[in-house]
Amino acid sequence: MSFLLLFWEYFQIGLFTIGGGYAMIPMVQQMVQKHGWLTQAELLNFMGIAESTPGPFSINLATFVGMKVGMAELGVFGGVLGATIATVGVVLPSLVVIVVVTKILNKFMQNKWVKGALNGIRPVVVALILSAVVSVVLEVILPNFSVKQTVAKLLQTIGLPSDQFQQQWQGFAEQSFGEFNWVSLLLVCVISPFAFVKIGNKKINPVFLILASGVLGLLVFGVFGVQQ
Amino acid sequence: MNKQKVSLWQLFWTFFKTGAFTFGGGLAMISILEEQLVAKKKWMTSQEMLDMIVIAESTPGVIAVNSATHVGYKLRGIAGALLATLGIVLPSFLLMIGLYFVVDAFQGNVWYNAFFAGIQCCVVALIANAFVKMSKLVQWNALSIAMFAISFVVSTATNFNVIFLILIGALVGIVATFVQGKKQQLPIDNALDQKQGGAQ
Numbered sequence: 001m002s003f004l005l006l007f008w009e010y011f012q013i014g015l016f017t018i019g020g021g022y023a024m025i026p027m028v029q030q031m032v033q034k035h036g037w038l039t040q041a042e043l044l045n046f047m048g049i050a051e052s053t054p055g056p057f058s059i060n061l062a063t064f065v066g067m068k069v070g071m072a073e074l075g076v077f078g079g080v081l082g083a084t085i086a087t088v089g090v091v092l093p094s095l096v097v098i099v100v101v102t103k104i105l106n107k108f109m110q111n112k113w114v115k116g117a118l119n120g121i122r123p124v125v126v127a128l129i130l131s132a133v134v135s136v137v138l139e140v141i142l143p144n145f146s147v148k149q150t151v152a153k154l155l156q157t158i159g160l161p162s163d164q165f166q167q168q169w170q171g172f173a174e175q176s177f178g179e180f181n182w183v184s185l186l187l188v189c190v191i192s193p194f195a196f197v198k199i200g201n202k203k204i205n206p207v208f209l210i211l212a213s214g215v216l217g218l219l220v221f222g223v224f225g226v227q228q
Numbered sequence: 229m230n231k232q233k234v235s236l237w238q239l240f241w242t243f244f245k246t247g248a249f250t251f252g253g254g255l256a257m258i259s260i261l262e263e264q265l266v267a268k269k270k271w272m273t274s275q276e277m278l279d280m281i282v283i284a285e286s287t288p289g290v291i292a293v294n295s296a297t298h299v300g301y302k303l304r305g306i307a308g309a310l311l312a313t314l315g316i317v318l319p320s321f322l323l324m325i326g327l328y329f330v331v332d333a334f335q336g337n338v339w340y341n342a343f344f345a346g347i348q349c350c351v352v353a354l355i356a357n358a359f360v361k362m363s364k365l366v367q368w369n370a371l372s373i374a375m376f377a378i379s380f381v382v383s384t385a386t387n388f389n390v391i392f393l394i395l396i397g398a399l400v401g402i403v404a405t406f407v408q409g410k411k412q413q414l415p416i417d418n419a420l421d422q423k424q425g426g427a428q
Contacts, residue, residue, distance in 0.1 A: 014288060018286065018394070020290060022359075025355065026383055045331075048344060054248055054250055056291075056316070063328075079325070079328065083328075091313060094288050098283065113405060114286075115405070120398050120404065123375045124376070124397035128390055129362055132355055133355050136352050140352055148384075148385060188349045209350055212350075214343040214346045215343075217343050217349070218343050220346070221341070
């Protein structure tokens, strides 16, 4: 059953993301969480690998997620099957759409309704990517804190008398903020500028940046044994 | 353009190489495709390349894959679309399956964890970078800022399905076009044309 679900989920992701691979991240996050296929930390590792290997980021990620889901079901064979299913699922919608659009290219791109729809979609896609930034930052720095859970908790407790309200929140806050990875925060601050600066006319190669960050992680967390 | 001269094998092989040797996703791939398809092989003109970018960015799916499908279809029809798509996807697919076993073998290892703890910090920065890049493609005005803000809050704070957010965005964009049409002015269209011309 996981295979059908996997196909359907990735088909939807392929159909509804406009603006490329990064726009898919929030949907992939929602998907793996909903079905309990991967933890957010695992997904983040996968994203690091997908980013530092050749090929389109989201195809790499889909193959990896498919492997993981399929392996859990049917071993190695299942893994390869899952990878195939996820990849085909994510590619299929655009394959059909592109062939149709290419056929009617000029009419399609000049159509003011199409332009209008795209103008409306772009700010949403950008917001989704920012939302992905927030969630990965939290995952790295405050792994037990969840904006969604906090909001849900707030809505639940907002009418309660103040002593109960306090009681409810005390444990929640302890749990949410219990693990604070200040070293990771520091690393994010050190690494981030390099993702944005240009040397000469060129950005630093992200593959190099990822590998350098890995080595930095090895040094800080491995060699010096700083608590993660 | 010499449609007849491009064989299906050439098409597949060109995109296979592109898939195997480009890092950094769709936008990085576009510059490589441009060098390959326009400058070197002369399969397409610059104008056709520009069309390709606009289509790849404004249709659903992965930009790199969309580009391959579009070029393949243009040069050799359905068979071309299928083979170009297969070509661009296959290297990632094979590589990632192989890599999965390596990763799986090391999972839980202290050094593996340390290495990936560092990488996670970098992924944060790279996604932030993608956000900055993408935000430059938006026509910022009161409406788009409002939609941006609402979508951000909803997708960050609730479990609302993001697919509906995208559909709502498209709907709002269409309604806005309708309202603007009533006012007999379409400055957004012109601005968008310029933007897409410059998106290269």
